[in-house]
Amino acid sequence: MKFLRNKDVAIIACADTKLVRNSGRSVMSLAGEVLGQVLERSGLERADIDGLALTVSLAEAGNPFWTNIAAESLGLTLSWCQLTDLGGASAVGNVARAAAAIHAGLCQTVVCLAADAPTTQDRSNQTGDRPEFGDCFGYSGPPVVFGLLSSAYHQRYGLSEQALAKLAVTQRNGALKNPNACDVLNVPLTAEGYLSSRMIADPIRLLDCVMRCDGANACIVTTTENARRLGMKKMVHPVAYREITNFDSSQTVDDITISGFSVAGPAALADAGMSPGDIHMLHPYDDFLIAAVLQLEQIGFALAGGGGEFILQHDIGFGGEFPINTGGGQISAGQPGLAGGGINLTEALTQLFGDAGERQVRRARNAMVTGIGAMQYARNWGTSAVLVLESA
């Protein structure tokens, strides 16, 4: 998507709802709330929207006509629709898909919307390797995958608990300044508190894992020309995007911790004409803390095995020189199911718009946001996506 470097595409507003455990709400109710918010912030009317990119939700996974039902409920007439099933990579993936659709002339102004309510209802039904070759052998969910990845990483490089503790505490400090973070996570955390949380799948502790919740997030993508015509004072350009699904399909890479980020990360930076040192802040997909460590290394911020040291040597808080997941990330704000990738995306956009309030970072000209989607058999994750954003 090298056309992105021309900055002809702009994100003009973003919004997210309060994250809530067991909200009792429907996905559509959450979607309606966040659409109302993002329209209000942009000053657009429903009639100005002609594209809709949604993410698959756990709560409505069985509905085969979800996009149409959403369009009808939300009052949108659309010339382009998209429903993305890349799990946590769907949110950044939808920004890229919206940009591509706009670039191709299919539509002009797209709402990218992610909503899910898995703590109220989960109607997903996974088939394939997981039930047949996983569940029958004791696979109890993603913590098992990340326990295995941590084990392989530790054997090769040594895993720094202190670095994970610092990341956990730093992200929690961001969440404490994020009014939309889950209330149950709105308690200060110390390194000792992280280290003493109970083991789930050794060495994965409870506080290495995301907590599920309900919520929604959205952003509006349009042409830069249209954004100017509308008189938008603030806009953010997606300048590079790379996505890899089923990295190493022939399975020639021996190290199971190596993911698609080893390709997508450096490629996205090259597309943006940047080196890792040019990135002002990183919003890595964080279903597990170790995922952020692996991304730091594979994207190129740190050498292989050096992700922990990178975290220990940098001030990664919202006031620091290399802020990471400033709003708490999903780990400390909550994971609204398959809309979770939008937590990292919305925080990056909020920072780039300068709207992050007490947790506003000083240098906010650009940001990298990533997405991780789905778990693979006896490897790592299925989709690795990297989006580079620049404020206008």
Added chain:
Amino acid sequence: MMADKPDQTPAPQPSDVSKEFWAATAAGKFLLQQDERTKSMFPPRPRRGEGGKPPSWREASGTGVLVAVTLCRVPARGFQNKAPYLVGIVKLDEGPRVFATLVNAQDVRPGQKMRMVWLDGGGEARLYAFEPAP
């Protein structure tokens, strides 16, 4: 489909792609599917074999090296009575990686040589596990 009893390990539900694999487990054989280039694959995939023919199968040696291990303290359905239990990824000598429970494997670490064992219970599709090789 999941097992009805919480302490009963769910039984594999073979598909048309995997039925040959599961049928062989009844005789204690772990079959690896051979792809177009006669490379061993696992799990079975809907792919053609050498020369465009249906895929052929060959029995795995059952030995390999442990790649990763974790102690699963939050059990899967049917594993409540076994928790905490070890699971791991073993790279077979033939190449493919296999996820399975580990038995007789306290303090085992990646790099350990492992061998496949068949679990009790039997039935039409048997479940495999790994233990440290002597």
